[in-house]
Amino acid sequence: MWRTVRVCAAVIALGLLSACGSSTYVQQGPSDTLRSYARALQEGRVDEAYRLLSDEARRSMSLEAFKRAVRENPEDVHEIARAIARPSADPVVTATVTVPNGEELELIFEGGKWRLDAAAVDLYGQSTPRQALLGFLRAFERKRYDVILRYIPDAEKEGLGGLGGGAWGEGAVREGGVPEAPPGRSEGELTAEKIKDSWEGPQKEHINRNVQAIKAALPTATIEETGDSASMAYGAGGTVAFLREHGAWKIREF
Structure with missing residues (x-):
């Protein structure tokens, strides 16, 4: 399964990015975590890179499977690491909360605080x-x-x-x-x-x-x-x- 380059790249990259709403990312900043993950992959510190994945990503891929994916696709892994290390813009951290009536509210983390998106006051929105x-x-x-x-x-x-x-x-x-x-x-x-x-x-x-x-x-x-x-x-x-x-x-x- 992990010999498929596309699958390997998706899991290694998206497994990290899916953690952007976690407390770890909020505390140290998304850009810091992206750079730490990239350095760990580039320097072969696979266990450390794995610890930076979200809980959901680690549930979907064991440490052994992650190591195998990195080992069997080194060129692709280094390409992902280089891309992640140089984000084109600061990441925007968001969270979606579903309230009892089914309405979804989006929050944006900025200036060290969570703030409500404009949709929270748009009573008659049509964006979704x-x-x-x-x-x-x-x-x-x-x-x-x-x-x-x-x-x-x-x-x-x-x-x-x-x-x-x-x-x-x-x-x-x-x-x-x-x-x-x-x-x-x-x-x-x-x-x-x-x-x-x-x-x-x-x-x-x-x-x-x-x-x-x-x-x-x-x-x-x-x-x-x-x-x-x-x-x-x-x-x-x-x-x-x-x-x-x-x-x-x-x-x-x-």
């Missing part, structure tokens, strides 16, 4: 699918239909979507998520008022049921991203579909 979903749920709870418009793809807002529309639209929604336009209502641009009329009227029970199921699933749910699309399963066969548009994540359907 999870952040967009949390912002949407927050807007829904507060009946901020003007904010909810931000999470709707342009084609849906303009009445041109045809995306399967399990949530957006002026009318009621049949079971199974098929839109049904109400009598006497014309197609047109979606507005906050139209969403309010529908979600507090014909669609109320359907939307509330879906939202509660999403909230229940979110803390432990996995969101799968593929390019500019993403999805999250919830409830008994439900799916939230996301779309990245103009750099912001939006909700295609739920």
Whole structure:
């Protein structure tokens, strides 16, 4: 296994970098640790280099396996050491904390202290699918239909979507998520008022049921991203579909 150069390089390099959030790195500084690791590899002090790996990295690779990887791929190991010894910029140390409602907060270590990232005060952010979903749920709870418009793809807002529309639209929604336009209502641009009329009227029970199921699933749910699309399963066969548009994540359907 360790004869594969790509695997060897990934484990030796990423095993070290995965430790950047540990207390050891915070105390002595990421750059100091990178240089210490590089010197240990270059000088053949393999045991010392191994001790600088994170707990997770050491669990995934024993000391014996680490020594074998270094011994069998010396040129690649020295190349990694040279690259690590000269980082192009000071490393940024971050930590991600998941709170009970499923929201992820990022902290940045700077000036010897942990500080909250700007996303902690961005109540209606759209930089990630999870952040967009949390912002949407927050807007829904507060009946901020003007904010909810931000999470709707342009084609849906303009009445041109045809995306399967399990949530957006002026009318009621049949079971199974098929839109049904109400009598006497014309197609047109979606507005906050139209969403309010529908979600507090014909669609109320359907939307509330879906939202509660999403909230229940979110803390432990996995969101799968593929390019500019993403999805999250919830409830008994439900799916939230996301779309990245103009750099912001939006909700295609739920």
